[in-house]
Amino acid sequence: MKFSKLIAAAAWLAAAAVSLPGYAQSMKETLGAGDAVKITVLRYPDMSTEGRLSEDGRITVPLVGDVQLTGKTPDEAGKLIAERFKEGKFLVNPQVTVSVLQTRSRQVSVLGLVAKPGRYPLESASAKVSDVIALAGGLQPTASDTVTVQTNRNGKVEKFDVDLPTLMQGGDQAKNIELQNGDTIFVNRAPVFYIYGEVQRAGAYRVEPGMTVMQAISLAGGLTTRGTDRRPQLRRKAGSEWKEGTVNLQEQVKPEDVIQIKESWF
Numbered sequence: 001m002k003f004s005k006l007i008a009a010a011a012w013l014a015a016a017a018v019s020l021p022g023y024a025q026s027m028k029e030t031l032g033a034g035d036a037v038k039i040t041v042l043r044y045p046d047m048s049t050e051g052r053l054s055e056d057g058r059i060t061v062p063l064v065g066d067v068q069l070t071g072k073t074p075d076e077a078g079k080l081i082a083e084r085f086k087e088g089k090f091l092v093n094p095q096v097t098v099s100v101l102q103t104r105s106r107q108v109s110v111l112g113l114v115a116k117p118g119r120y121p122l123e124s125a126s127a128k129v130s131d132v133i134a135l136a137g138g139l140q141p142t143a144s145d146t147v148t149v150q151t152n153r154n155g156k157v158e159k160f161d162v163d164l165p166t167l168m169q170g171g172d173q174a175k176n177i178e179l180q181n182g183d184t185i186f187v188n189r190a191p192v193f194y195i196y197g198e199v200q201r202a203g204a205y206r207v208e209p210g211m212t213v214m215q216a217i218s219l220a221g222g223l224t225t226r227g228t229d230r231r232p233q234l235r236r237k238a239g240s241e242w243k244e245g246t247v248n249l250q251e252q253v254k255p256e257d258v259i260q261i262k263e264s265w266f
Helices: 006-018 074-087 128-133 164-168 213-219
Strands: 034-040 049-052 058-061 064-070 096-102 105-110 117-122 146-153 156-163 184-185 191-196 204-205 233-238 240-248 258-261
Touching: 034 058, 034 074, 049 058, 064 074, 074 096, 105 128, 128 146, 128 164, 128 184, 156 164, 191 213, 213 258
Parallel strands: 105 184, 191 258
Antiparallel strands: 034 049, 034 096, 058 064, 105 117, 146 156, 146 184, 191 204, 233 240, 233 258
16 A cells, blocks of 8 residues: 555645745735835835835835825835825936735635644735645645635635645646635545454544555554454445445445454354
């Protein structure tokens, strides 16, 4: 049984955490309270400044005073400040740029089986699902490889499933969704099966892709000295009912399966 896929996924997320940029500029996202910005006035370095937007979204600009920037893109903010310089007759033809140093107004929620659930700021213009999960410390050992992302775009709420190991192995990168303010990532528990009877370590175990009954027995530590792998019993849910019967060792295990290993008669 190969379990290297899960280990590789964890390593990939750790690498993503290291490479995630701490500071970035977004020309698409709007500014909000707590965002740190750099205001540059071309040819007038004394009028340039850095600061963080106050709780009501204002920042103090030399000569101009307080300027309300909440809800404006960096480009719109630069044009507004330039207008204020012109209106106050401080500069004739000012050229002003606003760069985002750090964002605190844009956040996403990470819930479920990650190392550090909570709300995380989108400090990058292109933060993706894998980036934010890395910020949250990666997946817990019992977490599902597939995470659910809920987005809200112009009032339209949608849910997507993202398979992290597939992305790591070069899968469709378009499914590594770019996140926006208010999005939510939920990491569910991995599907499990149950095995009991004459095995070394009875209990619940994670269902791996393609796992067979034989591999499930191996995962549970193998047979006891009294156990037999002949005619194992399988209880499986089919719709609203449970069905039970004997299976061969090459039967693929499904979530919620209950496997019983019986005692040998000889």
